[in-house]
Amino acid sequence: MTNALNKTIGVGTDEAAWFLYHPDDLAHRAEDPSGWCYSDFAVSKEFAAGRLIGVGTGSDGSFRVRFTNQGLTEREHTYVACSKAFRLHIQHDRLYLDGGYQLPSAEVDDPDYDADGWLDLPNGAYRAIVSALAWYDEPGATDNDGTATEQALTSYVVEFQSVANLEDVTPPTDFPWLDPSRPTIAYYPQPQEISQPLIAGEYRLLERPEVLFPGISLSLPLAELEYRQLEEMLEDINTMWEVVISSALEAQSIGTFFKFSSMSSSGYPTESFKIGGIGLQLVQLRQTFDRNGFLWANVESYEPPFFAADSNAIAQLQQRFADYAAQDTGYQQRIPHYSFYAERIAALTNPRQLGWFVANALDLTVDRQQALLALSDRDLIQQLIQLLEP
Structure with a gap:
C-alpha cells in the first residue's frame, strides 16, 4: 500500500452497530433476515472470508470513523478503549x-447508498484493526454543553495493513461490541443461547393446534379475546x-414455556393480533383451570x-436435512428465510436443539x-433420520 490514507467518514447507526463492506460481496445474504449478522454461524463465515467488518457501538447515535494505513497517532494510542482485528479481502477497489x-x-429491497459513505482502497488482502477511542476523556474534547469540539478525536480508527495471506489474520467468531465507553470487548448474546430456568407454578395457558419447539423464535397469531x-x-x-403453550390440556401433557417480547395488532387488510417471542423450555401440565375467564x-x-x-447420527441428520431443504419446495414455501434456516441447522452442535429445529x-x-x-x-435424532429418508 503506497498512497497514504487519512479519511474520516461520519456514520449514523440504525441498530447500535456499523458495517464496512462492498454490497456485491454480500449479495448472497439478500434473502436472509435483517439480523443475520448477529448470528455467529452466519457472520463468522463473512468475517473468515474477509467480506465484512462489523462493530457494535453500544448505543445508537452518530459516530466519526477515521481510516488510515499509517497507524494510529500518539493521541489516538493514548485513548484506545479496545481493539479488534478483522480480515479484509477487497475486490472492488472500494x-x-x-x-x-x-x-x-430480505428487508432491503432498494438500497440507497450515501455518496459520502464510500471509501476507496486498492484491491488486496488486509488486516483491518478497528480501535474504539475514549475520545471524550481527552481534555478539551467537549465544550460546556458536552458537544464534541472540532479538535476532538474520532470515535473509531480503522487501520489497514497489507498482508500476503488472509490466513495470517485471526478473524472474530462473534459479532464484537467495541464501545468507546467500555475498556473491554463484549459480544452480542445469540438467541439460541438465551435460557431461563422455569419457576414451577401457575402460568397463563394458550391452547394451539400445533407444537411449539423450544429455541424457535416466532410470531404467534392470537384471537382478539x-x-x-x-x-x-x-x-x-x-x-x-410469559405464557405456556400446549396442543393438549390434559394433565401430564407436554407444553412449551414461551417468553414473549412484543404484542401487536393491525387493522389492515383485516384485523389481526399477535405476540412475538421465543420458546424457552418444555413443561408438563399438572392441572389446567379457569381464573377470571x-x-x-x-x-x-x-x-x-x-x-x-x-455423533455419526447427528452428522447424518444434518446431511439429510440439507438435501431436503435444497429440494423440497413445500419446505421452501413454509419456512421464512429457508436458506438461512438450513444454514443454522448445519451449524448446530447440541443434538436436542438440532432435533427441535x-x-x-x-x-x-x-x-x-x-x-x-x-x-x-438418541431416539429423537434417529426418528428424524427415518422421517427424512429419501
Whole structure:
C-alpha cells in the first residue's frame, strides 16, 4: 500500500452497530433476515472470508470513523478503549461504511447508498484493526454543553495493513461490541443461547393446534379475546411476559414455556393480533383451570429421558436435512428465510436443539410432533433420520 490514507467518514447507526463492506460481496445474504449478522454461524463465515467488518457501538447515535494505513497517532494510542482485528479481502477497489440501513437482507429491497459513505482502497488482502477511542476523556474534547469540539478525536480508527495471506489474520467468531465507553470487548448474546430456568407454578395457558419447539423464535397469531386478556393481565406491572403453550390440556401433557417480547395488532387488510417471542423450555401440565375467564395451568419443568445421540447420527441428520431443504419446495414455501434456516441447522452442535429445529421445519401432524417431545436425544435424532429418508 503506497498512497497514504487519512479519511474520516461520519456514520449514523440504525441498530447500535456499523458495517464496512462492498454490497456485491454480500449479495448472497439478500434473502436472509435483517439480523443475520448477529448470528455467529452466519457472520463468522463473512468475517473468515474477509467480506465484512462489523462493530457494535453500544448505543445508537452518530459516530466519526477515521481510516488510515499509517497507524494510529500518539493521541489516538493514548485513548484506545479496545481493539479488534478483522480480515479484509477487497475486490472492488472500494468499500461502503453503513450504519445498518443498507446491509443486504430480505428487508432491503432498494438500497440507497450515501455518496459520502464510500471509501476507496486498492484491491488486496488486509488486516483491518478497528480501535474504539475514549475520545471524550481527552481534555478539551467537549465544550460546556458536552458537544464534541472540532479538535476532538474520532470515535473509531480503522487501520489497514497489507498482508500476503488472509490466513495470517485471526478473524472474530462473534459479532464484537467495541464501545468507546467500555475498556473491554463484549459480544452480542445469540438467541439460541438465551435460557431461563422455569419457576414451577401457575402460568397463563394458550391452547394451539400445533407444537411449539423450544429455541424457535416466532410470531404467534392470537384471537382478539386472547389478545385483550393478555393486555388486561399485563396491566399489573409485576406480571411477567410469559405464557405456556400446549396442543393438549390434559394433565401430564407436554407444553412449551414461551417468553414473549412484543404484542401487536393491525387493522389492515383485516384485523389481526399477535405476540412475538421465543420458546424457552418444555413443561408438563399438572392441572389446567379457569381464573377470571382466563385459561391457566400449573406446570413444572419437563426433561425427556437421557440417552446420548451418536455423533455419526447427528452428522447424518444434518446431511439429510440439507438435501431436503435444497429440494423440497413445500419446505421452501413454509419456512421464512429457508436458506438461512438450513444454514443454522448445519451449524448446530447440541443434538436436542438440532432435533427441535429439524422437527419444526417438517410438515408433521400434531400427534407426531407431540410424540417427538418425549424422546431422548438418541431416539429423537434417529426418528428424524427415518422421517427424512429419501
